[in-house]
Amino acid sequence: MTPDQIVFLIVALFTLGSGFMVVTSGNLVHAALWLISTLFGVAVTFALLNANFLAVVQVVVYIGAIAILFIFAVMLTRKDIRDQGPQVNKNWWFGALLSVSTFAGLYFLLQGWEGMSKTASAFPSGFDAVAELGNELISPTGYVLPFEVASVLLVAALVGAVYVAFNPRSGK
Amino acid sequence: MSAWIIIGLFFLVGVIVPVGAIVTAWILSPKKPNPVKDTTYECGVETVGDSWVQFKAQYYIFALVFLIFDVETVFLFPWAVKLGSLGLFAVVEGIIFILILIAGLVYTWRKGMLEWA
Amino acid sequence: MGFWNDPLKAAADWLMDIFTGWGMPELATQILVAFLGVLLLIVILMVLDIVLVWVERKVVSRFQSRIGPNRVGPFGLIQPFADIIKLLIKEDITPSGADKVVYNLAPILSMMSVLILWAVVPLAPQILGADTDLNIGALYIVAAGAISTLSIIMAGWSSNNKYSLIGAFREVAVMLSFEIPMLAVLLIPTIFAKSMGIVKIVDAQDTWFVFLAPLAALIFFIAAIAELGRAPFDMGEAESELVAGYNIEYSGMKFGMFYAGELLHAFTFGGFWAILFFGGYRFFGLEQVNPILAVAILLFKAFIGYWLIMWVRYTVLRIRIDHMLSFNWKFLTPMAFVLLMVTALLNALLAETPPWVYVSSMFLSNIALAWGALELARSYSRREREKVEGPKPAVETTHH
Numbered sequence: 097m098t099p100d101q102i103v104f105l106i107v108a109l110f111t112l113g114s115g116f117m118v119v120t121s122g123n124l125v126h127a128a129l130w131l132i133s134t135l136f137g138v139a140v141t142f143a144l145l146n147a148n149f150l151a152v153v154q155v156v157v158y159i160g161a162i163a164i165l166f167i168f169a170v171m172l173t174r175k176d177i178r179d180q181g182p183q184v185n186k187n188w189w190f191g192a193l194l195s196v197s198t199f200a201g202l203y204f205l206l207q208g209w210e211g212m213s214k215t216a217s218a219f220p221s222g223f224d225a226v227a228e229l230g231n232e233l234i235s236p237t238g239y240v241l242p243f244e245v246a247s248v249l250l251v252a253a254l255v256g257a258v259y260v261a262f263n264p265r266s267g268k
Numbered sequence: 269m270s271a272w273i274i275i276g277l278f279f280l281v282g283v284i285v286p287v288g289a290i291v292t293a294w295i296l297s298p299k300k301p302n303p304v305k306d307t308t309y310e311c312g313v314e315t316v317g318d319s320w321v322q323f324k325a326q327y328y329i330f331a332l333v334f335l336i337f338d339v340e341t342v343f344l345f346p347w348a349v350k351l352g353s354l355g356l357f358a359v360v361e362g363i364i365f366i367l368i369l370i371a372g373l374v375y376t377w378r379k380g381m382l383e384w385a
Numbered sequence: 386m387g388f389w390n391d392p393l394k395a396a397a398d399w400l401m402d403i404f405t406g407w408g409m410p411e412l413a414t415q416i417l418v419a420f421l422g423v424l425l426l427i428v429i430l431m432v433l434d435i436v437l438v439w440v441e442r443k444v445v446s447r448f449q450s451r452i453g454p455n456r457v458g459p460f461g462l463i464q465p466f467a468d469i470i471k472l473l474i475k476e477d478i479t480p481s482g483a484d485k486v487v488y489n490l491a492p493i494l495s496m497m498s499v500l501i502l503w504a505v506v507p508l509a510p511q512i513l514g515a516d517t518d519l520n521i522g523a524l525y526i527v528a529a530g531a532i533s534t535l536s537i538i539m540a541g542w543s544s545n546n547k548y549s550l551i552g553a554f555r556e557v558a559v560m561l562s563f564e565i566p567m568l569a570v571l572l573i574p575t576i577f578a579k580s581m582g583i584v585k586i587v588d589a590q591d592t593w594f595v596f597l598a599p600l601a602a603l604i605f606f607i608a609a610i611a612e613l614g615r616a617p618f619d620m621g622e623a624e625s626e627l628v629a630g631y632n633i634e635y636s637g638m639k640f641g642m643f644y645a646g647e648l649l650h651a652f653t654f655g656g657f658w659a660i661l662f663f664g665g666y667r668f669f670g671l672e673q674v675n676p677i678l679a680v681a682i683l684l685f686k687a688f689i690g691y692w693l694i695m696w697v698r699y700t701v702l703r704i705r706i707d708h709m710l711s712f713n714w715k716f717l718t719p720m721a722f723v724l725l726m727v728t729a730l731l732n733a734l735l736a737e738t739p740p741w742v743y744v745s746s747m748f749l750s751n752i753a754l755a756w757g758a759l760e761l762a763r764s765y766s767r768r769e770r771e772k773v774e775g776p777k778p779a780v781e782t783t784h785h
Contacts, residue, residue, distance in 0.1 A: 099412065125542055129487065132535065143272045151272075152524040153342050160531025160564070161335040164557060167538055168328050171550075226520045226581060230350030233343075234358045246343060247365045250336050251372035257332040258381050261325065271519045273416060275504045277423040282500035285427055286493045286642050293473045293638030306481040308546045309633060327558050330710060334561040337718070341568040344725075345524060348575040351729060352736070359733040363726050370722055373714070382714045384707030 104144055111137030120183050124170045132163045149226050329381050333373075340369050397422065427500055430649065437648040438465040441695065448699040469641070477637040482545035491540035492635065492642035498533035499650045502526065506656060507584045507665055508680050522583035523571045526657060527564060530612055533650070534560050537614075537631050540643070544634035552630030555620040555706055562713045563611035563618075566604050569721035573601040573728050574661045587665035592744055595662040598728060600751040602662040604721050609654040610694055611713075613647065617701040618709060655690025659683065663690075720758045727754060 097105075114134040121127040135158040142151035206212050232238040347362050376382055397418050404414040439454065439462060446453030454461030479488065505522040519525065534557055541553020575581050577597060578589035586594075595602045611618040619630075632643045659665060663686055666672045672679035704712070727750055735743045 125484075126487075129539070143275075146270070146272075148272075148519050148521045149346070149524075152521045152528050155528035155531055156524060157335075157339055157342060160528065160534060161331075161338045161561070164531075164534060164538065164561065165328070165331045165335055167542075168331050168554075168557075171542070171554075172325060172328055224349075224520055224580070226346050226349050227579075230346030230348075231354075233346055234350060234354060234361050236357070240361060243343070243347075244361065244365060244368075247340065247368040250340050251368055251375075254333065254336045254372040255375060257329075257336075258376050258379050261329050261332070261381060274419055274423065275501070275519075277416075277420050278427075278501045278504040279497065281420070281423050281427050282497035283493060285431060285500065286496035289642065290489075290492065290638050293475075293477060293641075296473050297637055298474075298476045300476065301478070303481070305478055308480050308482060308544075327554055330558050330714075331561060333714070334565060337565045338568070341565065341572070342524070344572055345575065345581060348572045348729075349520075349580055351576050351732065352579045356733045359729045362729055366722050366726055370719065373719065377715065382711065384710055 100144070104141070107137055107140045107144065111141065122183060125167065128163060128166045128170055131166065132159055135159055135163060147225070149229060324384075326384055333376055333381070336372065337369065340365075426503060430500065430503060431645075433652070434645045434649045435465045435469065437652055437691075438468060438645070440691075441648055444692070444695050445699050448696070472638050472641040475637040477639065478634075480545060480634045483634065484543040484545070487539050487543035488634075489639070491536050491543060492639040492646075494532060494536035494539065496642045496646045498529050498536060499646045499653060501532075502529045502650075502653050502657075505583045506653075506683075507587050507660065508676075508683060520580060520582045523575055523581040523586070523661075527568060527571070530560070530564065533612075540635070541631040544631075546634050549631045549633045552620075552633070556614050556631060559611055559618055559620055559706070559709060559713075560614065562710055563608045563717075566713065566717045566721040567608035567612065569718070569725050570601045570605045570608065571661070572725055573598050576729060576732055583660060583665075587660060587667060590664045590667060592740070593662060593664045596744055597747040598662070598724070598751055599748065600720075600724055600755045601728070602658070603755075604717060604724070605661065606658060606690075606693070607717065609658065610697060611709075613651050613654060613694070615647075615651060615694065616698040617704045619703060620706045620709065651694050652687060652691045655692075655694060656683065656687035658690040659686035716758070716762055720754070723758075724751070724754055 111134055114130050114137060117130040118127050118134060121130055135154065139151045139154035139159075142154055233243045234240055344362065344365070347358065347365075351358055351362070400418050400421065401414055404417060405411070409417070442464070443453045443461070454464035457463040457467050479485065502525075505519065505525050537556050537560070538553050541549045541551075541556075544550075574586050574594050577594055578586040580586065580589075614620075632640060635643060660683070665686075666679040666683040668682045672682060728747070731747060731750055735746060738746075
């Protein structure tokens with residue numbers, strides 16, 4: 097195995113293990129913290145793929161904003177942080193079966209894909225992925241419309257959040 | 269060598285150094301706990317009730333608004349990198365993008381969601 | 386002469402030769418040497434941190450007309466070492482209701498979030514930090530801030546104390562809110578340098594960006610103080626109401642980590658202010674003479690930024706949290722976005738003009754925008770005041 101593969105395996109195990117802890121941890125704040133470590137593992141995976149921008153955005157948006165939002169939500173709504181009930185219900189075997197078969201299906205499908213067997217060619221020197229991304233986002237032949245629609249989508253999310261939080265009884 | 273190796277080393281050493289300091293302190297310091305010493309510190313007064321206190325939902329609203337703007341600004345970074353070479357067209361696109369989001373901010377403001385009430 | 390032109394490179398090469406001489410593989414050697422370099426830098430930073438304890442205490446006492454530490458050693462210079470010995474041998478109390486693992490992890494993360502920032506600091510044209518020029522340096526600063534936010538909420542929650550939890554919530558709300566103007570303002574050097582890489586941003590500063598965007602530099606400064614949680618934005622540890630905020634239950638070296646982390650964080654942001662807006666290690670070509678001189682220039686500029694942060698801290702009173710958030714969301718954020726739009730537009734329109742036109746119109750647009758924003762804020766606050774107090778009586782010129 098190459099050093100890259102060893103590092104990837106460690107990171108993947110870390111990510112999956114953290115993900116497992118998210119669903120099995122009885123303490124909601126602990127679950128949120130394990131979720132953060134899962135998201136961090138994903139960020140490291142992006143870094144391993146040389147996707148610098150995505151790696152940093154993963155940390156800024158998912159850890160810096162979404163995870164903090166989760167923690168706020170947990171702390172604001174639950175009086176009891178501990179979950180008293182059992183962590184599995186009687187359908188656990190079905191969930192396990194479903195996830196194993198999904199994995200098997202993906203494995204089977206991707207085996208036939210040529211991308212699995214060949215290594216990606218290195219970036220040409222002077223290649224700036226962020227600049228390329230910017231180019232695609234704003235050039236008229238690229239993804240300019242989705243780029244603008246993204247801002248409409250974000251505003252829609254904001255309006256939705258404000259509407260949900262709007263409390264008609266107190267008049268604000 | 270990838271820059272990420274250096275950053276990984278910074279994470280590694282950044283953990284080792286504080287752990288080293290705390291472990292050194294743990295070895296050197298006395299350990300004589302007693303129940304009174306280990307109680308929650310509230311200015312020497314006995315703790316009243318649970319450590320759980322009700323928070324304003326406003327914290328959550330601000331976090332939500334923050335999340336939207338965080339994602340938006342992140343979108344703008346590739347735009348800013350490429351801005352110089354694509355001329356006025358790109359600038360106008362970015363400005364439309366920002367204006368739509370400022371409209372969102374104005375909406376939140378008008379609905380009174382930015383008030384700490 | 387070769388050694389003094391780039392001592393670290395020379396040392397690294399020397400070490401490389403030794404390690405490869407022992408038959409180590411190429412990659413492992415490189416990583417080992419890089420590890421030693423990072424370790425060296427971080428040890429130097431920790432020593433600097435110890436000096437900062439003394440600087441902070443001395444400066445605050447001068448601001449408050451006191452002498453400050455003056456007993457231990459000349460000018461009290463040995464004082465921080467006495468502090469450290471005290472922190473090391475102080476009993477470490479863990480409150481009985483604390484969540485042990487999270488409680489112990491928080492100070493480590495707090496210190497780490499500061500130390501990793503130095504991975505993207507370009508210390509000199511050739512040395513260490515410059516190797517790590519990523520094309521995402523500007524966002525990396527914010528990403529490290531996310532980890533710092535996380536450490537605060539972990540500390541506040543795990544201590545099982547009302548005050549620490551309230552402090553953490555406030556601190557996090559402030560840090561999150563002020564991240565938006567900071568992100569918006571980080572876009573402005575990115576536009577000028579056409580890259581997010583910190584080294585490219587420094588290289589692009591033939592004219593310091595503070596002349597192109599003085600308002601952006603000011604917004605970054607304000608947002609940085611809020612990110613640091615220092616006065617006037619120190620809601621998180623408002624000592625008169627929350628005892629000490631999120632780190633109330635910490636003692637000994639764990640408290641020391643929060644304290645040292647805060648000082649180093651302030652110094653680091655002084656450094657980033659210098660890097661993004663004041664040319665980093667550049668100073669009229671002096672940085673080309675010797676890398677050591679370049680590092681000295683950067684540290685000097687960082688100290689000036691740090692001193693300004695201290696000046697604000699010890700002069701301005703704490704602001705109430707609702708005022709702080711209103712100030713951010715209703716004033717600073719819109720202003721930062723308008724500034725971003727104006728800068729982007731002018732940057733495209735004036736691309737062909739001679740440099741002096743470009744620089745002066747950028748500068749003037751910033752000043753005009755700041756003036757306009759202040760006028761708007763003033764008329765708004767006058768209206769708000771009149772709502773409460775009633776309209777101001779007309780100027781009394783009628784009766785003599």
